Amino acid sequence: DIVMTQSPDSLAVSLGERATINCKSSQSVLYSSNNKNYLAWYQQKPGQPPKLLIYWASTRESGVPDRFSGSGSGTDFTLTISSLQAEDVAVYYCQQYYSTLTFGQGTRLEIK
Amino acid sequence: EVQLVESGGGLVKPGGSLRLSCAASGFTFSSYSMNWVRQAPGKGLEWVSSISSSSSYIYYADSVKGRFTISRDNAKNSLYLQMNSLRAEDTAVYYCARGLGPAAATYYFDYWGQGTLVTVSS
Numbered sequence: 001d002i003v004m005t006q007s008p009d010s011l012a013v014s015l016g017e018r019a020t021i022n023c024k025s026s027q028s029v030l031y032s033s034n035n036k037n038y039l040a041w042y043q044q045k046p047g048q049p050p051k052l053l054i055y056w057a058s059t060r061e062s063g064v065p066d067r068f069s070g071s072g073s074g075t076d077f078t079l080t081i082s083s084l085q086a087e088d089v090a091v092y093y094c095q096q097y098y099s100t101l102t103f104g105q106g107t108r109l110e111i112k
Numbered sequence: 113e114v115q116l117v118e119s120g121g122g123l124v125k126p127g128g129s130l131r132l133s134c135a136a137s138g139f140t141f142s143s144y145s146m147n148w149v150r151q152a153p154g155k156g157l158e159w160v161s162s163i164s165s166s167s168s169y170i171y172y173a174d175s176v177k178g179r180f181t182i183s184r185d186n187a188k189n190s191l192y193l194q195m196n197s198l199r200a201e202d203t204a205v206y207y208c209a210r211g212l213g214p215a216a217a218t219y220y221f222d223y224w225g226q227g228t229l230v231t232v233s234s
Contacts, residue, residue, distance in 0.1 A: 038213075040220035042157075049207055049224035050157065061222065093157055097218045100173075101159035 002026050002096050006104035012112040019081040021107045023094035028074045031098065038098035041070055041079045044106075045090045053092075054079065086111060114138040114223045116208045121228030128198050128232070134191040134208030134225060142166075142186035145211035145219055148193050150204035151227070158204075161193065162211060162219060169216040176202075198232045205229050 003026040013019040029038045037057035042050040052061045054070035057077055067082040081088055089111060094104040120132040134146070148160040161182040162171045170182055181194040191208055205227040211219030 034214070036214075038218060042221075044157075049226055050221070051224070052220065052222050055212070055220045055222075095157075095220060097213055097220050099217075100171075101162070101217075101219065103157040103159070106156045 001100045002029065002098065002102050004094055004096055004102050004104035006094060006107045008107060009105070010108040010110065012110045013084045014112045015086065016083050019084050019109055021079045021092050023077040023079070023104050025075045025096055029096045029098035030074050037073055038096055039077050040095045040097065042093045042095065043090045044093065050093065084111070114210070116210065116223055116225035118206065118208050118225045118228040121206065121230045123231045123233065124198055125234050126199060126232055129194070129196045130198065130230060132193040132195065132206055132228060136189045136191065141189040145213070146184055146191045147209045147211045147219060147221060148182065149207045149209050149221065151207070152204045160206070162217060163191070164216050171217050195230070200232050203230060203232045
């Protein structure tokens with residue numbers, strides 16, 4: 001199975017500042033036939049189910065604020081929150097869907 | 113509005129069985145793959161099982177293969193997970209999630225239910 005490793009495990013950022021979460025896969029999740037990266041990002045707030053933020057590594061789900069963006073290709077990916085808001089406090093997960101579905105361990109984002 | 117509502121969780125002894133259900137509404141259930149994803153208390157997300165829209169393709173995580181059975185009834189807009197030979201390590205919140213993706217087993221999840229807690233303990 002593809003192992004997804006997120007860094008850091010936890011992160012504290014000041015309101016209005018940029019937050020960056022990294023996700024590395026143990027093998028490429030770029031499918032050569034369609035040139036798409038099979039990588040999604042989710043946000044999970046306490047007591048709630050996960051919410052889809054990003055798919056195809058960089059496509060924002062409808063209704064997700066544009067301060068959230070995804071980037072990367074192959075094995076290295078990044079979720080960026082351009083200007084942290086209080087409501088962004090959550091745990092963030094990456095997930096690959098290139099092969100047997102696997103998630104990263106999660107990154108806890110807090111306010112500094 | 114898409115809604116997914118899980119039920120059937122509870123306390124069960126090791127070796128016991130439980131059947132989870134997920135009632136779907138607000139979309140054409142028969143057009144989408146459906147999935148179970150679980151989360152142990154205080155832990156991360158773990159994919160459990162997927163079923164394609166017509167039940168032609170079914171997949172399981174190695175950790176549950178041979179013990180869990182996923183099924184669906186498109187006439188009833190319902191998804192199920194039959195869990196047998198339960199172990200303490202199966203203790204988790206079980207989420208029902210709608211899957212999107214280009215092919216069988218290549219899914220990401222755009223809608224999730226609130227989850228149902230399964231506790232395996234003597």
